Amino acid sequence: MRRDDLDQVVAIERVAFTMPWSRGAFLYELEQNRVARCWVYRKDGEVVGYLCLWEVADEVHITNVAVRPDRRRQGIARHLLSAILSDGRKRRIRLVCLEVRPTNVEARGLYESFGFRVVGRRKGYYYDTGEDALVMEAELQLTPAPPERGPRRRSREPGRTRAS
Ligand SMILES: CC(C)(COP(=O)(O)OP(=O)(O)OC[C@H]1O[C@@H](n2cnc3c(N)ncnc32)[C@H](O)[C@@H]1OP(=O)(O)O)[C@@H](O)C(=O)NCCC(=O)NCCS
DSSP states (O other), X not given: OOGGGHHHHHHHHHHHOSSOOOHHHXXXXXXXXXXXXXXXXXXXXXXXXXXXXXXXXXXXXXXXXXXXXXXXTSSHHHHHHHHHHHHHHHTTOOEEEEEEOTTOHHHHHHHHHTTOEEEEEEEEEETTTTEEEEEEEEETXXXXXXXXXXXXXXXXXXXEEEOO
């Protein structure tokens, strides 16, 4: 993700979340937060998805992932997550964790398909609805890599990810 991706990233963020990150929040992750990394997925030159994380020692915390609504169910989030998990496996990352709303069946389905399991609950974590967050974790060195299904798109051309 680059600074000049942020118009497109923020536009996706605003439709994807009820409590969207601001442009300044993304900028902080890109330019100041030394433990943060963000990737985008481009299709036909446009940003259609992104994933952000924090990496501290041998742990990764996924902080944000979203796909533009007209590009969902095409394997884009699966591709982004698969890329960061296989990179983590190679670099001996031990644990990957994240928070998700219990009602977010799309995201839970995604994470479960990669072997994430619910290990806890943070009470009232989402202050817009007061909903709890489920804490999900995957132990990378114990979880075998799932078969790469690849994005389901008309074009077979692989998507590109870009490190921040
Ligand atoms: C969650 C999200 C990132 C998934 O992106 P996506 O590119 O559409 O997901 P993919 O096409 O890669 O699907 C991967 C898996 O996720 C699950 N999934 C995705 N959309 C789903 C849906 N509508 N219903 C049920 N499961 C779904 C499935 O397990 C799917 O695998 P399958 O298609 O082989 O069954 C997307 O729905 C999104 O941007 N949501 C809004 C933002 C958000 O909630 N982010 C997560 C915050 S924790």
